[in-house]
Amino acid sequence: MTVQRPIDAAQPGVDAVTTRAPKAVKLENVSVVFGRGEKAVTALAPTTLDLEKGAFLALVGPSGCGKSTILKLVSNLLAPSSGVVIVGGKEAKAKALKVGMAFQNPTMLPWLSIERNVMLPLKIVPPYCHRFRAERKGEFRDRVHALLDKVGLTGFGDHFPWQLSGGMLQRASLCRALIHEPDLLLLDEPFGALDQFTREELWAILQDLYLDRRPSVILVTHDLREAGFLASRICVMSPRPGKIISDRAVDIPRPRDIGLIYQPAFVEMTQELRALIAQVRK
Amino acid sequence: MDDELSINIASAALICGFFALWEVLCLLLGVSDLILPRPSDIVATLIDRFPVLWPHILQTLYTTLVGFALGVGIGVAIGVLIGVSRIAYGVAYPLLVGFSSIPKVAVVPIFVLWFGSGTTPAILTAMVICVFPIVVNIATGLATTEPELEDVLKSLGASRRQILWNVGLPRTMPYFFASLKVAITLSFVGAVLSETVASNRGIGNVMMSASSNFDVSLVFAGLMILAALGVALYVVFSMLERRVTGWATRKNDFAVT
Ligand SMILES: Nc1ncnc2c1ncn2[C@@H]1O[C@H](COP(=O)(O)OP(=O)(O)OP(=O)(O)O)[C@@H](O)[C@H]1O
Ligand SMILES: [Mg+2]
Numbered sequence: 001m002t003v004q005r006p007i008d009a010a011q012p013g014v015d016a017v018t019t020r021a022p023k024a025v026k027l028e029n030v031s032v033v034f035g036r037g038e039k040a041v042t043a044l045a046p047t048t049l050d051l052e053k054g055a056f057l058a059l060v061g062p063s064g065c066g067k068s069t070i071l072k073l074v075s076n077l078l079a080p081s082s083g084v085v086i087v088g089g090k091e092a093k094a095k096a097l098k099v100g101m102a103f104q105n106p107t108m109l110p111w112l113s114i115e116r117n118v119m120l121p122l123k124i125v126p127p128y129c130h131r132f133r134a135e136r137k138g139e140f141r142d143r144v145h146a147l148l149d150k151v152g153l154t155g156f157g158d159h160f161p162w163q164l165s166g167g168m169l170q171r172a173s174l175c176r177a178l179i180h181e182p183d184l185l186l187l188d189e190p191f192g193a194l195d196q197f198t199r200e201e202l203w204a205i206l207q208d209l210y211l212d213r214r215p216s217v218i219l220v221t222h223d224l225r226e227a228g229f230l231a232s233r234i235c236v237m238s239p240r241p242g243k244i245i246s247d248r249a250v251d252i253p254r255p256r257d258i259g260l261i262y263q264p265a266f267v268e269m270t271q272e273l274r275a276l277i278a279q280v281r282k
Numbered sequence: 283m284d285d286e287l288s289i290n291i292a293s294a295a296l297i298c299g300f301f302a303l304w305e306v307l308c309l310l311l312g313v314s315d316l317i318l319p320r321p322s323d324i325v326a327t328l329i330d331r332f333p334v335l336w337p338h339i340l341q342t343l344y345t346t347l348v349g350f351a352l353g354v355g356i357g358v359a360i361g362v363l364i365g366v367s368r369i370a371y372g373v374a375y376p377l378l379v380g381f382s383s384i385p386k387v388a389v390v391p392i393f394v395l396w397f398g399s400g401t402t403p404a405i406l407t408a409m410v411i412c413v414f415p416i417v418v419n420i421a422t423g424l425a426t427t428e429p430e431l432e433d434v435l436k437s438l439g440a441s442r443r444q445i446l447w448n449v450g451l452p453r454t455m456p457y458f459f460a461s462l463k464v465a466i467t468l469s470f471v472g473a474v475l476s477e478t479v480a481s482n483r484g485i486g487n488v489m490m491s492a493s494s495n496f497d498v499s500l501v502f503a504g505l506m507i508l509a510a511l512g513v514a515l516y517v518v519f520s521m522l523e524r525r526v527t528g529w530a531t532r533k534n535d536f537a538v539t
Contacts, residue, residue: 076437099437099438099439101437107433107434109448109449109452111453111455120435121438123448124439124448160529180438
């Protein structure tokens with residue numbers, strides 16, 4: 001496969017068109033401080049960021065810079081110390097968008113089988129929750145199994161979380177984030193525990209799902225190739241207290257093929273990103 | 283599996299050995315029936331008097347189970363109320379521990395004073411004595427639920443009730459069942475105790491009156507019945523525990539009593 005358009009390295013991600021596009025997420029001068037007094041830790045310096053509806057944003061940056069914190073703000077697990085978080089046009093706590101989140105630790109409820117864990121969003125989120133009782137052994141079950149098959153967990157539906165490896169749990173956790181077809185997908189290092197091949201396989205699957213339904217996505221990752229391959233925009237964060245120091249578009253047409261990551265232009269882009277992060281780490 | 287079987291056989295052998303030793307020692311040392319009857323005497327008395335003992339067994343079981351059921355109901359309700367809020371838990375925990383360390387035996391005379399002797403004080407004693415371990419365990423289970431587990435539901439926009447129902451309560455089940463095993467035994471103790479002091483029915487009362495008639499083998503027969511009932515109740519609840527909370531048996535350090 002060839003890269004049809006050159007990778008646009010210099011141009012910032014927010015151009016005239018995207019500024020006017022409706023926003024899925026907007027952070028306005030949001031900061032997060034944990035603790036009080038002498039022990040206070042600024043996890044996130046005042047940050048402004050917006051995500052167009054249907055965009056795929058990758059968030060990269062050194063460990064501890066506040067990437068998970070941003071995802072928690074957007075999913076309303078955390079309230080900002082200052083600033084506002086707008087999701088789907090309303091404050092985050094209004095829950096205006098259907099959110100699917102894969103956590104950095106793939107926390108599964110230990111008393112439920114993998115199938116029931118993955119099904120959990122269907123039990124909670126409308127409109128599915130109204131049909132949960134009727135469908136949990138029918139349509140919903142089939143749906144869960146179809147998704148588990150896709151990520152290579154065929155036959156593990158009735159296993160319990162402790163019977164799965166870390167990478168398998170991560171894949172199950174990805175399924176749980178996707179099962180209810182969310183409008184906003186928040187993925188916190190979803191492929192961190194996977195080998196290169198499984199990882200690339202899942203990149204392709206995630207891209208298909210994205211092209212299929214076009215949710216808005218924020219992907220936190222340490223893998224620059226992953227960010228470049230999947231995202232339409234990459235934001236780089238500085239070390240703690242984190243803020244966004246670079247915001248660039250990835251102008252490669254989709255569907256993207258995995259061979260892309262060996263193209264010179266792509267390699268050049270990841271190297272630039274790498275140099276940038278290496279520089280800010282100091 | 284084989285290990286489990288041989289352990290079971292060994293513990294059965296130990297119990298049989300204990301009774302055999304008791305029998306033999308009594309025979310060898312010529313211990314009087316009035317001091318320590320032999321197991322064979324006790325079994326004979328049990329069989330002999332069974333028709334008379336049976337209603338008392340039922341009475342003791344009845345007061346125990348009713349008191350226990352009330353205690354569980356009240357204990358779960360209070361435990362949930364305290365456990366859902368970390369602040370309430372922090373505030374109430376010292377009080378709970380204080381209450382649960384009062385010897386509950388002391389309440390029997392009060393109940394007798396209020397309700398007269400008989401079934402009511404036995405039920406109430408059984409209830410009071412088992413409430414606290416349940417409250418403490420439910421509250422602890424809820425209050426120590428990992429925030430990460432709750433986050434899974436919160437991120438989906440779940441209400442507090444949904445979080446309690448889908449995360450808090452299931453996660454608390456191992457604590458709850460561990461406390462049930464303790465609570466049923468305590469209820470049993472409470473019921474028998476109250477019967478001994480103030481009732482004309484129940485195994486406790488049988489033993490009391492047998493002892494004042496110097497019917498020593500009947501006293502011991504009563505003791506045997508109590509032991510058997512206690513073990514049976516415990517076994518029922520541990521089996522229940524294992525069925526319901528099998529997921530937690532990989533880490534078996536639950537139960538704060
Ligand atoms: N609950 C908390 N209490 C206090 N400090 C916290 C808490 N959670 C996070 N922090 C601090 O906030 C900072 C940002 O944390 P965050 O989890 O967002 O980092 P991250 O960018 O996701 O890092 P990583 O790549 O290692 O996952 C960290 O430096 C950490 O010290
Ligand atoms: Mg993180």
